[in-house]
Amino acid sequence: DTGVSQDPRHKITKRGQNVTFRCDPISEHNRLYWYRQTLGQGPEFLTYFQNEAQLEKSRLLSDRFSAERPKGSFSTLEIQRTEQGDSAMYLCASSLLGRGTDTQYFGPGTRLTVL
Amino acid sequence: DQQVKQNSPSLSVQEGRISILNCDYTNSMFDYFLWYKKYPAEGPTFLISISSIKDKNEDGRFTVFLNKSAKHLSLHIVPSQPGDSAVYFCAASGTGGFKTIFGAGTRLFVKA
Numbered sequence: 001d002t003g004v005s006q007d008p009r010h011k012i013t014k015r016g017q018n019v020t021f022r023c024d025p026i027s028e029h030n031r032l033y034w035y036r037q038t039l040g041q042g043p044e045f046l047t048y049f050q051n052e053a054q055l056e057k058s059r060l061l062s063d064r065f066s067a068e069r070p071k072g073s074f075s076t077l078e079i080q081r082t083e084q085g086d087s088a089m090y091l092c093a094s095s096l097l098g099r100g101t102d103t104q105y106f107g108p109g110t111r112l113t114v115l
Numbered sequence: 116d117q118q119v120k121q122n123s124p125s126l127s128v129q130e131g132r133i134s135i136l137n138c139d140y141t142n143s144m145f146d147y148f149l150w151y152k153k154y155p156a157e158g159p160t161f162l163i164s165i166s167s168i169k170d171k172n173e174d175g176r177f178t179v180f181l182n183k184s185a186k187h188l189s190l191h192i193v194p195s196q197p198g199d200s201a202v203y204f205c206a207a208s209g210t211g212g213f214k215t216i217f218g219a220g221t222r223l224f225v226k227a
Contacts, residue, residue, distance in 0.1 A: 004158070006158075033215075040124075040219065040220075041219050041220075042119075042204050042206070042217030042218050042219050042220050043159065043204070043217045044217070045214055045215065045216070048214075056214065091158055091159070093158075102147065102208055102215065103149065103161055103164055104149075104161070104215060105161060106151075106158035106159045106160070106161075107158050108156075108157055108158045109157075109158045
């Protein structure tokens with residue numbers, strides 16, 4: 001299967017702990033996105049990479065959040081000192097930039113529960 | 116500021132009939148629009164898209180209509196099938212497409 005994969009699928013942690021999520025995009029895709037989705041809402045943009053460069057970050061991404069894509073392939077999203085409000089589904093998507101359109105393909109998500 | 120709005124949280128349709136899901140947007144800079152389908156415990160799955168240079172795009176049972184003057188798009192599913200029961204998200208992006216804005220979703224129930 002050559003779709004977007006995310007690991008882990010579920011994470012339960014205690015408030016104050018650090019967590020890290022991984023995303024492996026579709027191999028030929030040069031763009032990678034992170035979104036957060038809470039119940040009853042659509043995905044909210046957090047940040048995106050073009051190759052290894054992080055080109056935009058949402059104001060939703062506080063200084064406790066950091067994302068990397070060191071070699072332009074997989075990406076990690078780390079949340080430090082987790083809070084209960086961080087509980088959400090974290091979605092990764094990838095796309096291939098071309099001809100002005102950007103169809104993003106999503107992974108299955110990582111569901112984070114902060115106790 | 117909700118730039119993409121799906122005003123119907125849910126929709127119930129009989130199997131075999133047409134499902135029409137609606138979406139409104141406010142930003143005239145959007146020029147690419149997408150629909151995604153999401154089942155529980157899965158990520159959104161791309162369904163169909165339309166560029167602002169078109170007013171209609173069709174793929175099998177799915178057709179998206181775009182009315183730029185009204186800043187409105189709709190997704191038609193015909194005939195509807197029970198397997199179409201899912202949450203449908205409308206999304207929009209600008210040229211270059213790096214920031215895609217999603218609506219809150221409409222939950223479709225197709226009754227057998």
